[in-house]
Amino acid sequence: MEFRGKIALVTGAGQGIGKATALALAREGGDLVCNDLNLDWAESTAREVRTIGPRAMAVQANVAVEGEVITMVAKVVTEWGGIDILVNNAGTGRPMMVEDMDKAEWDKILDINLGGVFNCSRAVIPTLKARGGGKIINIASLAGKTMSYHGGADYTASKAAVLGFTRHLAFELGPHKINVNAICPGVTMTPLVEAHSTIEMRESVRSRTPLKDLVKPEDIANAVVFLASEKSRMITGSTIDVDGGISLGMQDWETYVRARKEFLRNKKYRGN
Ligand SMILES: NC(=O)c1ccc[n+]([C@@H]2O[C@H](COP(=O)([O-])OP(=O)(O)OC[C@H]3O[C@@H](n4cnc5c(N)ncnc54)[C@H](O)[C@@H]3O)[C@@H](O)[C@H]2O)c1
Numbered sequence: 001m002e003f004r005g006k007i008a009l010v011t012g013a014g015q016g017i018g019k020a021t022a023l024a025l026a027r028e029g030g031d032l033v034c035n036d037l038n039l040d041w042a043e044s045t046a047r048e049v050r051t052i053g054p055r056a057m058a059v060q061a062n063v064a065v066e067g068e069v070i071t072m073v074a075k076v077v078t079e080w081g082g083i084d085i086l087v088n089n090a091g092t093g094r095p096m097m098v099e100d101m102d103k104a105e106w107d108k109i110l111d112i113n114l115g116g117v118f119n120c121s122r123a124v125i126p127t128l129k130a131r132g133g134g135k136i137i138n139i140a141s142l143a144g145k146t147m148s149y150h151g152g153a154d155y156t157a158s159k160a161a162v163l164g165f166t167r168h169l170a171f172e173l174g175p176h177k178i179n180v181n182a183i184c185p186g187v188t189m190t191p192l193v194e195a196h197s198t199i200e201m202r203e204s205v206r207s208r209t210p211l212k213d214l215v216k217p218e219d220i221a222n223a224v225v226f227l228a229s230e231k232s233r234m235i236t237g238s239t240i241d242v243d244g245g246i247s248l249g250m251q252d253w254e255t256y257v258r259a260r261k262e263f264l265r266n267k268k269y270r271g272n
Pocket residue numbers: 011012013014015016017018035036037038041061062063064089090091092112116139140141142184185186187188189190191192193
């Protein structure tokens with residue numbers, strides 16, 4: 001029961017990675033603030049948390065709107081006394097090319113994926129400091145290191161910026177015993193991905209993944225539990241890739257092995 005007596009705020013906790021994360025933290029005893037744009041979804045996750053045991057509160061707020069985030073954090077501090085763990089999970093994207101994207105659409109993705117991380121992090125700093133430390137965990141993306149599989153360049157840019165923000169904020173908050181880290185999920189089987197992919201696309205990802213499986217929301221939640229725990233006490237400004245190894249190489253595993261076996265069979269290059 002790593003998180004007994006701790007209060008965690010998870011944004012976008014209504015479904016997908018956010019929901020799996022809220023439930024995983026609750027299984028370790030943490031009280032949960034379940035945020036989402038959609039109040040029904042947030043309430044549904046909060047009910048599941050209460051079934052597990054800890055307290056849960058559902059709060060509707062758009063993380064892109066600073067005033068809504070400030071009101072949400074103030075409510076938690078007033079009603080429960082503070083926050084120890086923030087998981088900046090809320091985010092979105094859609095398949096679109098730059099030439100088809102207008103500035104308003106670009107701004108929308110940046111405002112949620114990057115602005116939301118700024119708004120929530122900034123809003124919780126006073127309470128984390130007042131409680132003598134805490135954890136901020138940003139759900140970035142493999143897209144932040146390479147490029148998005150399902151989204152557009154706006155998504156890729158927002159996630160790359162989240163990684164930069166993570167490193168810089170980790171430096172600023174280190175002396176206050178606040179760890180700031182990021183997780184880069186690979187393609188993860190959530191409603192967001194199911195909406196934007198076909199069975200063929202998912203099979204192609206699976207076949208190119210060295211661990212030969214698709215990432216589940218629970219795999220990301222497990223990494224969050226580690227980063228939120230005292231076991232990660234000396235880790236800050238870091239990134240954990242949870243992608244089955246797909247970021248390790250540009251070619252699929254079978255092609256890699258075939259090329260090396262053929263080389264052994266033929267040994268046709270002079271000098272080898
Ligand atoms: N699924 C993937 O393959 C994948 C890969 C890498 C990174 N990620 C990141 O993980 C996070 C969660 O993704 P997911 O796949 O679970 O998405 P999802 O769409 O399945 O769930 C996202 C949740 O966030 C909520 N939300 C969206 N915008 C919000 C806002 N402005 N304010 C508050 N809540 C908001 C939605 O209502 C929804 O409940 C996102 O930041 C996403 O970019 C996902």
